Each structure stands twice: as structure tokens, then as C-alpha cells.
Amino acid sequence: MTRVEELTVGELAARSGVPASALRFYERQGLIHSRRTTGNQRRYSGGTLRRVAFIRASQSVGLPLSAIGEVLALVPADHTPTREFWVRASACWSEQLNERIERMERTRDRFTECVGCGCLSFERCALVDPGGLVT
Amino acid sequence: MTRVEELTVGELAARSGVPASALRFYERQGLIHSRRTTGNQRRYSGGTLRRVAFIRASQSVGLPLSAIGEVLALVPADHTPTREFWVRASACWSEQLNERIERMERTRDRFTECVGCGCLSFERCALVDPGGLVT
DNA sequence: ACTTGACGTCAACCTTTGTTTAAGTTCGAG
DNA sequence: CTCGAACTTAAACAAAGGTTGACGTCAAGT
Numbered sequence: 001m002t003r004v005e006e007l008t009v010g011e012l013a014a015r016s017g018v019p020a021s022a023l024r025f026y027e028r029q030g031l032i033h034s035r036r037t038t039g040n041q042r043r044y045s046g047g048t049l050r051r052v053a054f055i056r057a058s059q060s061v062g063l064p065l066s067a068i069g070e071v072l073a074l075v076p077a078d079h080t081p082t083r084e085f086w087v088r089a090s091a092c093w094s095e096q097l098n099e100r101i102e103r104m105e106r107t108r109d110r111f112t113e114c115v116g117c118g119c120l121s122f123e124r125c126a127l128v129d130p131g132g133l134v135t
Numbered sequence: 136m137t138r139v140e141e142l143t144v145g146e147l148a149a150r151s152g153v154p155a156s157a158l159r160f161y162e163r164q165g166l167i168h169s170r171r172t173t174g175n176q177r178r179y180s181g182g183t184l185r186r187v188a189f190i191r192a193s194q195s196v197g198l199p200l201s202a203i204g205e206v207l208a209l210v211p212a213d214h215t216p217t218r219e220f221w222v223r224a225s226a227c228w229s230e231q232l233n234e235r236i237e238r239m240e241r242t243r244d245r246f247t248e249c250v251g252c253g254c255l256s257f258e259r260c261a262l263v264d265p266g267g268l269v270t
Numbered sequence: 271a272c273t274t275g276a277c278g279t280c281a282a283c284c285t286t287t288g289t290t291t292a293a294g295t296t297c298g299a300g
Numbered sequence: 301c302t303c304g305a306a307c308t309t310a311a312a313c314a315a316a317g318g319t320t321g322a323c324g325t326c327a328a329g330t
Contacts, residue, residue: 010276020277021319029317039326041277061242062197065317097243101236107196108232143297145306155307156289164287174296176307200287277326284319289312296307 006043016052023052031055031069051075054089061097141178151187158187166190166204168212186210189224196232 013020026032027042032051034042051072058068071092075085148155161167162177167186169177186207193203206227210220 025318041326057242061239094243097239101239101243104196104232104236107192108229108236160288176296
């Protein structure tokens with residue numbers, strides 16, 4: 001009977017939907033961790049599933065692995081993280097997401113405005129370097 | 136006196152704020168076009184400034200050059216594009232932007248919900264593969 | 271014990287979006 | 301005409317985020 005507590009790469013891959021190659025890559029990058037069997041195979045704790053889900057969710061909104069790694073560094077790898085860890089991590093993301101959403105809304109509006117206003121003068125109109133391009 | 140009608144790479148770079156290397160790259164990718172002098176130097180039409188602005192604005196919201204190229208293919212390179220071309224291009228972007236904004240809002244809410252609900256079970260909760268991860 | 275599928279490492283490769291460098295050519299002001 | 305600044309190309313390099321392949325080992329079923 002397989003312990004639910006520990007997963008092989010393959011199992012983690014199957015459960016998380018993330019290719020094993022990517023999981024090994026994440027591990028090389030220090031985003032997830034494993035213990036090794038005597039035969040040098042990886043064994044992931046069940047909590048790793050959560051970490052992986054967090055990684056993919058974060059990626060899906062455009063965050064780079066490096067940023068994700070920084071946040072995950074705050075989440076203990078071994079023992080189950082307290083709720084607070086995830087709350088903090090999420091709060092951090094919400095902020096970033098809100099910023100991005102705002103930026104996109106601004107840009108969308110600018111697009112519409114710029115074309116709609118008839119100026120069509122991209123050189124001087126709001127569309128050009130609205131702060132989003134330079135930043 | 137310099138014609139405003141034609142720009143060298145350097146001038147286009149200065150005016151658009153985009154490095155000449157990037158402009159040459161865009162040209163290789165077919166996003167912008169130039170005529171060549173007898174000495175094989177590039178000369179851009181004034182309208183290229185608009186195309187470049189469009190490219191950067193589009194990029195700033197995360198659209199890949201390939202997608203931008205497809206839309207720009209609809210905008211005539213030589214004669215000044217009719218207003219309708221830009222309207223169409225913009226409409227296209229608005230749609231995509233709205234989609235992305237919605238996706239991000241959904242993800243943000245899921246984050247909050249997931250952590251807030253106390254389940255913290257990323258395996259089964261809404262955060263995991265909300266459709267945004269697979270798509 | 272043997273076979274087979276999953277696992278291990280390492281290096282090479284891929285895509286995107288450019289930048290840098292080297293070596294050589296052209297432009298245009300004086 | 302001359303001279304420096306600006307231009308040309310091809311190719312190499314970068315960084316992110318992995319994938320693929322080669323080749324070897326481990327573990328589980330029969």
C-alpha cells in the first residue's frame with residue numbers, strides 16, 4: 001500500500017499535472033524539495049502538491065519563478081506550513097495582481113481612447129509611453 | 136534640413152525610445168519595413184513611428200510579437216493606414232485584454248478564497264487547475 | 271532471477287526577445 | 301575630399317522556463 005505521505009516524481013507529476021522534467025527543474029531552482037531514498041530516488045512530501053499548485057497558479061498570472069521562489073522561501077518545506085504562511089503569500093500576490101490588472105485596464109482604455117479620439121497620432125497621444133512602456 | 140518623412144534607424148530609435156537593435160530585430164520579424172538607400176541603409180517612413188508605438192504598447196500588456204505581427208499585417212506599411220485599420224487592430228486588443236483581465240481577476244479571487252476558506256487543500260480547491268492553468 | 275517501467279544525471283537543445291561584438295561601409299558636414 | 305559618426309551584416313550571447321536524449325540504475329511483478 002502506497003503511503004499518501006510520500007510521492008515519487010511520477011506520482012507528483014500525475015497528481016499535479018506538471019511534467020516530471022519541470023518538477024526536477026523546480027527542484028534545481030530550489031522551489032520544491034525532496035528527500036532521497038537509499039537508491040537516490042526523490043520522495044516528495046504530500047505538502048509539495050500544494051507548493052506546486054501555488055507555483056503554477058502564480059505562473060499563470062505572469063509571475064516569474066524567481067519571484068515565486070522568494071515567496072515560497074517563507075513557506076516551510078518540511079512541516080506543514082501554518083495557515084498564516086499561505087495567507088501572507090496570497091496577500092503578496094493579490095497586490096501584484098491588482099497592480100497588473102490596473103495597468104492592463106489603463107492600457108485598454110488608452111487604446112480605445114486613442115483610436116476613438118480620431119487623433120491617431122501615436123507620437124503624441126496617451127498611448128505612447130504612458131508610463132507602462134518605460135517602467 | 137532633415138525630412139520628417141524619412142527616418143534613419145538612429146532617428147527612429149531616438150524618437151520611439153526603442154533601441155536600434157530592437158528595431159532591426161522587429162524588421163527581421165516583419166513587424167516594420169524600410170526602404171533602402173543606394174548605400175543599403177534603412178529609411179523608415181514617418182508612419183513607422185506609429186507601428187513601433189503600437190508594438191510597444193501591445194507588448195507592455197503581455198502580447199507576444201507573433202500576435203502583434205498578425206495584427207500589424209493588416210495595417211498597410213506604405214501608405215498611411217485608414218483609421219479603420221487602427222480601429223480594428225485596437226478592437227482586437229481590447230478583446231484580448233478583457234479576457235486577460237478577467238482571468239487575472241478570477242485568479243486573484245481564487246487565491247483569496249482558497250486561503251481564506253481555511254481548506255488550504257490546494258489539491259481539491261478552486262485554485263488548482265481552475266482552467267486557467269491548463270489553458 | 272529476470273524483465274520492464276520508472277527513475278537518476280548531465281548536457282544539449284528549444285523559444286522568445288532582444289543585445290553585443292566584430293569587421294567593414296556609407297553619410298554628410300566642413 | 302576627408303573624417304568621424306552612423307550605418308551594415310552575421311553570429312554569438314543572454315535569460316527564462318523548460319524539454320529531450322543518452323545512458324545507467326532501481327524496484328516491483330512473475
